Each structure stands twice: as C-alpha cells, then as structure tokens.
Amino acid sequence: MNTIKVILFTVLVVGFYSFYANSIPQTESHPPKKISLDAKLSEDEMIEAGERVYSTKGTCGICHAIGRKGSRGPDLNGVGLRAANRREGMNAKIYLLESLLDPSVYLVEGYAPMMPPMAGILTPGEVMVTVAYLQSLGGQVNITPEDVRAAMQVGASSTSPVTEVAPAVEETAVNTIINEVKSGDAEKGKTVYNTFCIACHNPDPALAGPIGPEIKGSSRELLEARVMRGQYPDDYTPKRETKIMPPMTNLVNDIDHLTEFLK
Numbered sequence: 113m114n115t116i117k118v119i120l121f122t123v124l125v126v127g128f129y130s131f132y133a134n135s136i137p138q139t140e141s142h143p144p145k146k147i148s149l150d151a152k153l154s155e156d157e158m159i160e161a162g163e164r165v166y167s168t169k170g171t172c173g174i175c176h177a178i179g180r181k182g183s184r185g186p187d188l189n190g191v192g193l194r195a196a197n198r199r200e201g202m203n204a205k206i207y208l209l210e211s212l213l214d215p216s217v218y219l220v221e222g223y224a225p226m227m228p229p230m231a232g233i234l235t236p237g238e239v240m241v242t243v244a245y246l247q248s249l250g251g252q253v254n255i256t257p258e259d260v261r262a263a264m265q266v267g268a269s270s271t272s273p274v275t276e277v278a279p280a281v282e283e284t285a286v287n288t289i290i291n292e293v294k295s296g297d298a299e300k301g302k303t304v305y306n307t308f309c310i311a312c313h314n315p316d317p318a319l320a321g322p323i324g325p326e327i328k329g330s331s332r333e334l335l336e337a338r339v340m341r342g343q344y345p346d347d348y349t350p351k352r353e354t355k356i357m358p359p360m361t362n363l364v365n366d367i368d369h370l371t372e373f374l375k
C-alpha cells in the first residue's frame with residue numbers, strides 16, 4: 113500500500129513537472145524574491161521556507177487568509193487536517209499538491225475556479241515546501257527533506273518517466289489529472305485561438321496576421337510568457353520589437369491547448 117502511495121506521489125510530481133520542466137517562468141513583472149532551498153532543510157526550515165513562498169512569490173495572500181476568509185479564496189486555517197478527507201483515495205500530501213498544481217480539478221464549495229496553477233509560477237521545490245507549510249496548518253507534516261530534494265531534481269531534468277509509471281495507476285484520480293494536464297487539446301486550442309487571437313494574428317497561424325506575426329510552432333514556454341505575462345522567455349529573440357499584445361491572464365488554463373493547436 114505504501115509503495116503505491118509513493119508511486120502515486122512520484123507520478124503526480126513528475127507528471128506535472130516533466131510537462132512544465134522547460135517552461136517554469138522565473139520572472140514576473142516585479143522580480144520575485146529568490147527563495148533558496150537546500151535539500152538538507154530541517155522540518156522547521158521547510159515550513160519556514162513554505163511560509164515565505166506563501167507570502168512572497170506565491171502571492172497566496174492576495175486571495176487567501178489564515179484564520180478568516182480571504183478576499184477571494186477560502187480560509188486556509190486547518191487545511192492540513194481537512195486535506196486528508198477532501199478527496200477519496202487521496203492523502204493530505206497528494207490533495208495539497210493537486211490543489212497547488214491543478215486547482216480547478218477540485219473546487220472548494222462556494223468558490224470559483226480562479227486560483228492559478230502554481231506549476232507555472234513556483235519551482236517544484238517551492239511547491240513542495242509550500243505543501244509542508246500548508247500541512248503545518250492543523251495537520252501533520254510528512255513532507256521530508258527527501259521529498260524536497262526529489263522535487264528539486266524533477267525541476268532540473270526534463271525526462272518523462274510518467275508514461276512508464278502511469279499504467280500502473282490507471283483509473284486513479286491522480287492519473288486522470290496527469291492525463292488532463294499532460295496533453296493539451298488541439299480542438300480547444302483552436303477555439304481559444306479563434307476567439308482571442310485572430311483579431312491580430314492570422315486565422316492560419318503559419319501566416320502573419322493584420323497586426324501580429326505568424327506564431328505557428330510557438331513553444332509552451334513562449335506562449336506562457338507572452339500570453340500570461342506579456343514577456344518573452346530569457347534568451348528569446350522576439351519576431352517583432354513592438355509591445356502591442358496585452359497579457360491575457362484569463363487564459364491561464366488554455367496555454368496547453370494553444371500549444372497543442374499551434375504545433
């Protein structure tokens with residue numbers, strides 16, 4: 113049973129980050145404070161690091177509060193305990209990972225799907241220490257320094273063992289999530305493109321449009337940077353020098369679909 117849990121857990125983390133590995137943005141309009149993680153963190157240091165992620169780079173406090181309802185998200189007090197019973201077959205660790213990596217899969221009653229998936233914002237190590245911090249809010253912390261180290265390594269490599277491990281956990285909730293996130297849907301991407309992009313880009317993305325350049329073949333990293341943040345990946349030479357295109361943060365869940373459509 114324990115082995116299964118370890119596999120589920122690994123699959124979840126590796127699955128998300130093999131997908132995001134090359135596209136974890138490190139910059140925002142205001143440069144986030146660097147949070148240094150060391151794989152030898154003690155439990156207290158992990159929690160402290162998680163608290164720092166929560167209040168700085170993660171900008172969780174924009175929506176959440178602890179001990180009362182947040183401006184837009186639920187009270188996170190006691191979430192470490194609650195997390196164990198939120199979803200059948202998911203322990204607290206997995207549930208909290210899921211709520212950070214793919215928040216819209218399970219919605220807390222009465223709330224809208226507006227929390228951004230943190231894989232595009234935080235590094236795997238940062239996600240892991242944030243989970244440790246969340247567990248400390250009323251629950252038992254069972255994130256270990258090994259988990260943090262494993263997560264940091266996932267972030268560093270882009271190999272994808274997920275396809276080999278996934279069949280073993282077929283039919284599980286975790287697997288479903290991974291499959292949803294792993295591959296964008298080109299048809300959905302096309303609809304998003306036709307709705308939000310062709311005012312400026314060509315209906316055929318391989319051609320230049322009335323205002324925007326051709327964008328067929330854009331990488332996920334480029335799309336994420338451009339559409340979410342109005343920026344470019346480091347070292348990318350833009351096709352145009354202009355700064356006409358506005359960020360469209362409402363498309364946070366459509367980047368994968370757009371990537372698939374533009375392939």
Ligand code: HEC
Pocket residue numbers: 165166170171172173174175176184185186191194198208211212215216218219220223224225226227228230242246
């Ligand atoms: C833009 C607003 C927003 C931001 C930023 C945000 N959240 Fe959320 N969060 C929500 C909303 C709304 C919900 C409830 C809907 C849902 O479950 O997704 C939620 C749900 C959650 C849950 C599930 C709570 C439960 O009781 O099951 C956790 C855990 C959580 N957020 C943690 C975080 C952390 C940690 C951060 C920062 C790294 C963060 N959130 C950033 C809006 C936000």
Ligand code: HEC
Pocket residue numbers: 304305308309310311312313323324325326327330334335338339349350351352353354355356357358360363370
């Ligand atoms: C208001 C017009 C406008 C809209 C709407 C728009 N774009 Fe753009 N886009 C541009 C322009 C103009 C550029 C060139 C850089 C600039 O001026 O911002 C650009 C550049 C880009 C680039 C970078 C191209 C490169 O390789 O340098 C990508 C990728 C891109 N757009 C994707 C999209 C996607 C996807 C959508 C729809 C979700 C979209 N754009 C919607 C006008 C627009």
